[in-house]
Every structure is written in C-alpha cells, then in structure tokens.
Amino acid sequence: MCGIVGYIGKEGAREIILRGLTRLEYRGYDSAGIALFNNEEKTFNIYKDMGRVAHLESITDFSYPSKIGIGHTRWATHGRPNQVNSHPHQSGNHRFFIVHNGVIDNYKELKSDYLEFNTFDSDTDTEVIAHLIEKFSNEMSVNEAIRKTMSLLEGSYALAIMDTENSEQLYACKNKSPLLIGIGENGIIISSDLMALVGYSTKYIPLQDKSFVEISGNQYVIYDVIGKQMEHDIKTIDIDYFNIEKGEYAHFMLKEINEQPSVIRTIISKYFDEDKVTLNGEIKKALSVSDRLYIVAAGTSLNAGYIGKEMFEKMAGIPTEVHIASEFAYNMPILSSNPLFIFISQSGETADLRAALVNVKAKGYRSLTLTNVKTSTLAREADYYVELHAGPEIAVASTKAYTANLAVLAILAYGLSNQSFDLRNELSKVAISIENIIDKHEYIESLVKESLTKRNCFYIGRGIDYYACLEASLKLKEISYIQTEGFAAGELKHGTIALIEEGTPVIAIISQRKTSKNTRSNLNEVKSRGANTFVISTRGVHEHGDQIVLDDVYELFSPILTIIPAQFIAYYAALHRGYDIDKPRNLAKSVTVE
Numbered sequence: 172m173c174g175i176v177g178y179i180g181k182e183g184a185r186e187i188i189l190r191g192l193t194r195l196e197y198r199g200y201d202s203a204g205i206a207l208f209n210n211e212e213k214t215f216n217i218y219k220d221m222g223r224v225a226h227l228e229s230i231t232d233f234s235y236p237s238k239i240g241i242g243h244t245r246w247a248t249h250g251r252p253n254q255v256n257s258h259p260h261q262s263g264n265h266r267f268f269i270v271h272n273g274v275i276d277n278y279k280e281l282k283s284d285y286l287e288f289n290t291f292d293s294d295t296d297t298e299v300i301a302h303l304i305e306k307f308s309n310e311m312s313v314n315e316a317i318r319k320t321m322s323l324l325e326g327s328y329a330l331a332i333m334d335t336e337n338s339e340q341l342y343a344c345k346n347k348s349p350l351l352i353g354i355g356e357n358g359i360i361i362s363s364d365l366m367a368l369v370g371y372s373t374k375y376i377p378l379q380d381k382s383f384v385e386i387s388g389n390q391y392v393i394y395d396v397i398g399k400q401m402e403h404d405i406k407t408i409d410i411d412y413f414n415i416e417k418g419e420y421a422h423f424m425l426k427e428i429n430e431q432p433s434v435i436r437t438i439i440s441k442y443f444d445e446d447k448v449t450l451n452g453e454i455k456k457a458l459s460v461s462d463r464l465y466i467v468a469a470g471t472s473l474n475a476g477y478i479g480k481e482m483f484e485k486m487a488g489i490p491t492e493v494h495i496a497s498e499f500a501y502n503m504p505i506l507s508s509n510p511l512f513i514f515i516s517q518s519g520e521t522a523d524l525r526a527a528l529v530n531v532k533a534k535g536y537r538s539l540t541l542t543n544v545k546t547s548t549l550a551r552e553a554d555y556y557v558e559l560h561a562g563p564e565i566a567v568a569s570t571k572a573y574t575a576n577l578a579v580l581a582i583l584a585y586g587l588s589n590q591s592f593d594l595r596n597e598l599s600k601v602a603i604s605i606e607n608i609i610d611k612h613e614y615i616e617s618l619v620k621e622s623l624t625k626r627n628c629f630y631i632g633r634g635i636d637y638y639a640c641l642e643a644s645l646k647l648k649e650i651s652y653i654q655t656e657g658f659a660a661g662e663l664k665h666g667t668i669a670l671i672e673e674g675t676p677v678i679a680i681i682s683q684r685k686t687s688k689n690t691r692s693n694l695n696e697v698k699s700r701g702a703n704t705f706v707i708s709t710r711g712v713h714e715h716g717d718q719i720v721l722d723d724v725y726e727l728f729s730p731i732l733t734i735i736p737a738q739f740i741a742y743y744a745a746l747h748r749g750y751d752i753d754k755p756r757n758l759a760k761s762v763t764v765e
C-alpha cells in the first residue's frame with residue numbers, strides 16, 4: 172500500500188511526480204503529498220492533505236521550476252488519514268523530508284531508545300525514521316546516517332529521502348516493500364512500481380531488500396547496509412502505455428471486465444503450441460514430483476486458489492490444500508513429505524504472501540508463484556513463476572486477474588493430468604461464452620436496479636459454485652458496500668438463515684449437475700422466508716424462470732463464466748449508489764503491509 176515517487180534530473184520534478192502519483196493512486200488514496208525544491212528561490216516546499224492526487228495538484232504551487240522532489244499517496248496504517256499524518260514527513264529541525272511505504276514494527280521502541288526528548292507532529296511510524304536520520308547525521312555523513320537508521324528498523328519500508336542541505340542529491344532505501352529506480356535520459360525516478368515509470372524511462376532497476384541508493388543527476392550508487400557497493404540488474408520495461416489508460420470506458424473495472432475474452436485468448440496463445448500445452452519442463456517436474464500442493468493466497472487470488480484445488484485434484488489427482496496467506500505465514504499445518512507451494516498473487520507484492528514465502532524458503536521447500544507481474548517480488552523470490560498475461564489490472568476490484576488465474580490453473584492441472592479432452596477448444600469456448608455475457612450487460616444492470624436495494628445480500632452455491640460465490644460476494648461487498656456473504660448453500664440453514672428477512676437478496680450460482688437440485692431446495696428455503704431470490708445457472712442445469720442462463724462449458728471451468736455476471740452485478744450496484752468504483756473506500760490495490 173502507499174505509493175512513493177521521487178525524481179531528480181533536468182525535467183520538471185513536480186509534473187513527473189504528480190503524474191507518477193496519479194498512476195500509483197490505486198495503492199492508496201487516503202491522502203497525498205509532495206515536497207519540492209524551488210530551484211529559483213532555493214527553498215524546499217511541502218504540500219500535503221487528505222484526499223486524492225487531483226486535490227494535491229490543486230494545492231501545489233506550479234509557479235516555480237523544480238528539479239528534485241518526492242511524493243506520496245497514502246493508505247493509512249498508523250494514525251488517521253488527515254493532513255498532519257500525510258507524507259512527506261519531516262525531521263525535528265526540518266532538515267530531512269521523507270516518504271514511506273511500509274510499517275515499522277519497532278517505532279515505539281526506537282522513539283524511547285533514541286528520541287526520548289524529540290517532539291513529534293504526527294501519529295505515524297514514518298516520522299520516527301526522519302528524526303533518526305537527522306539525529307545520526309549530526310555525527311556522521313548522510314549516507315552513514317541513513318544506513319545506520321536502516322540497521323535499526325524492524326519491519327517493511329521503501330523510503331525516498333531529501334536533505335534540505337543538499338538539493339543535488341536524493342536517497343532511497345528499501346526492505347520488504349517494493350522500490351524501483353527508473354533510468355531516464357534526463358533524470359532518475361524512484362517509484363513503488365513500474366506504472367509511474369511508463370512513458371518516462373525504458374530501463375529500471377528493482378532494488379533488493381536492505382539496499383540503499385544515493386542519486387545525483389544521472390548517477391546512482393547502490394549500497395548494502397554496511398556500505399558495500401551492490402551489483403544490480405538493469406531491466407527493460409515492457410508495459411504498453413495504452414494498457415494503463417481507461418480509453419473509452421467509464422471505469423477501469425468495466426474495461427477490465429470487458430477485456431476477459433481477449434485475456435483468455437492471450438493465455439491460450441502463450442501456453443499452447445498447436446493443440447499441445449507447453450509447460451516449462453522444470454515447473455512441470457516440480458509440480459508432478461510433489462506429493463501435495465499448498466496454495467497460499469489472499470482475497471480474489473485465494474478464491475481462485477479454491478478452484479485451482481478442484482482442478483488439481485479432479486483433473487490431475489494431486490492432493491491440494493488452500494491456505495489464507497496471513498494465517499499460513501504464522502501457523503503452518505503439518506506438511507506432507509514432498510510439498511510444493513503455489514503462491515497466487517496478481518500483484519506479486521502482497522506482504523502476507525511474502526511472509527509465508529520467507530517461512531517456506533527458510534524451511535528449504537520449493538515454491539512457484541502465479542502472478543500477473545513477472546518483475547514482482549514474489550516472482551523473483553520463488554523458485555519458479557508462471558505468468559498470468561492478464562495485462563495491467565488497475566481497478567482495485569480484481570476481475571481479469573481472477574479469470575486469468577483460473578485459465579492458467581486449468582492449463583497447469585491439465586498439463587499434469589492424463590486428460591485427453593481438447594483443452595484449447597474448451598478455453599476458446601469459454602472466451603466466446605464470456606462475450607455472450609458481456610452482450611447482456613444492460614439486462615444485468617436492470618436486474619440490479621430492481622433487486623439489489625437492500626443493505627445485505629447472499630450468494631449461495633455448492634462445490635465449485637460455492638467457491639465462485641466467495642469471489643462473487645467479495646466483488647459485491649468491496650465496491651458497493653452491500654454486506655454480502657458467499658455461503659455453502661446447505662450450510663445456511665445451520666444458523667445464518669436467521670438473517671433472511673423480507674426482501675433479502677439471495678443469488679444462487681448453479682452450474683453443477685450433481686448438486687443443482689440441492690441448491691434449488693436451499694433457495695426455496697430462503698424464498699419461503701421472504702428472500703428475493705435469483706439464479707445464475709448454466710444451460711444444462713437451468714430451470715424455467717432462472718434470471719441469468721450461461722452457456723455450458725467444461726464443468727470445472729464454469730466459475731470462469733459464472734463470475735462474469737457477478738462482476739457486472741457488483742459494478743452496477745456500485746454505479747447506481749454513486750460510489751468510486753475503481754477506488755473503493757479503505758482499500759488499496761497492492762497490499763504491501765501485513
């Protein structure tokens with residue numbers, strides 16, 4: 172969470188930083204701030220407030236040239252979102268300005284051990300870092316002061332630092348939180364992710380944990396904490412600028428829902444050679460020699476993981492467990508003798524997964540990351556990675572990464588199985604069927620207007636449909652704020668049915684022949700208690716009166732289809748309530764704190 176951008180060079184720092192912050196706003200949008208050097212008057216200025224980058228832009232002075240600066244967009248962890256807690260923060264004597272993404276676990280101890288007599292303006296952990304750097308820089312060089320501070324910090328941080336006594340130099344360092352250096356022709360950008368670099372630089376360096384960089388002009392030197400220069404790789408940015416723009420769509424979420432057929436087709440083109448699945452040999456071997464797969468993920472990726480489990484078990488016969496990353500990191504179950512860990516993460520930066528991966532690696536186990544960002548931390552740190560090829564996903568509510576996950580999981584499971592059905596053809600059918608649903612979006616909008624008028628809602632289903640319900644309900648609740656639960660249809664009557672009132676919306680997902688009758692009885696149970704029910708079904712199991720009937724596809728792939736109307740339901744429910752669809756309250760796209 173939180174996005175940081177820094178710039179030093181010959182161009183306008185303010186414009187580059189504000190544009191970068193706008194692109195990083197999906198990482199957090201409680202408040203935004205920028206600190207700039209006024210190259211005319213030789214002063215440092217700070218602008219920050221609650222709210223979005225557009226507001227920050229409106230309070231920033233554009234009248235002077237500035238060639239160096241740092242900026243931040245915040246997702247609050249320590250202290251309420253308000254002006255004082257917004258970044259940049261300053262040291263006690265205002266010598267240092269810093270922006271931070273991460274969480275310092277020992278900031279209270281550091282305050283009492285080193286800064287007992289200092290006065291703090293904010294409630295943040297970040298301000299402590301600025302005070303420490305200033306304190307140490309009274310006794311040593313800035314380079315040494317920052318590294319000494321790093322050696323004391325416990326937790327995660329990506330920091331950009333400006334020293335008001337030296338307007339020619341910018342500093343940055345990181346541990347656990349992502350940080351990149353973009354190398355442009357006329358200057359250098361520091362950024363939390365590639366988005367802020369696109370269009371400015373084509374080359375970048377992903378900084379390693381516990382590294383520190385000193386930048387002046389176009390020169391940079393990377394050190395470790397003890398001050399030894401570090402080797403680094405320069406990589407090429409391969410994101411297309413047009414992929415990170417909304418284009419003709421009102422929202423990124425709508426664009427990304429509509430992109431799903433082409434995402435499935437891209438995945439087919441990447442993982443098939445004619446009709447044969449082409450899996451990397453090493454990955455195939457790692458998967459097939461393991462006696463049990465452990466899928467570890469969070470949020471939407473976790474919901475994809477549950478369906479991945481069904482695919483691995485039913486298609487390939489490999490026992491598979493699915494774990495919530497934040498639980499797994501600190502409470503591992505008894506493991507099998509030859510496990511393989513699959514980390515599923517759209518962003519590849521989720522801190523809960525990273526914590527789990529660190530533990531898994533420490534125990535010497537092998538790991539595979541499924542991610543949409545091949546340059547991400549989880550892709551780099553796992554033994555293997557498999558790319559989702561969904562293209563940049565900007566809306567906080569994940570849509571195309573979920574369907575991409577399911578398609579890639581299907582390919583992996585198939586690649587390990589003795590199945591002989593035509594997978595390529597089945598996935599192509601799925602892409603066409605998604606298009607058929609997209610064509611009905613206006614009808615879905617009218618259903619939403621009529622039926623989703625209450626404060627709460629349930630999705631119910633059984634088996635793989637239940638797992639689809641988990642994702643459907645996450646989508647609805649996170650952007651429309653309707654309290655929604657995804658429930659195993661048969662379990663509702665064991666307590667939760669008490670919440671059903673006159674008019675409570677209950678949406679059933681029914682795509683599986685062996686459980687369709689049971690789910691329909693559960694639907695009748697809630698209907699007879701006043702629920703306003705409706706059904707998303709597939710043609711083979713549909714009944715007269717079902718509101719949304721989808722094409723039949725290979726049974727295990729039905730969640731790739733049933734989620735599409737649910738995504739539209741969430742979208743229209745939020746749209747008609749007037750909410751900010753792409754940036755729902757309290758959330759951030761990339762959850763880089765535990």
Ligand code: M6R
Binds near residue numbers: 473516567762
């Ligand atoms: O980047 P990741 O897939 O690791 O992110 C995991 C969750 O934070 C993410 O899926 C979240 O639940 C989305 N907001 C869901 O739409």
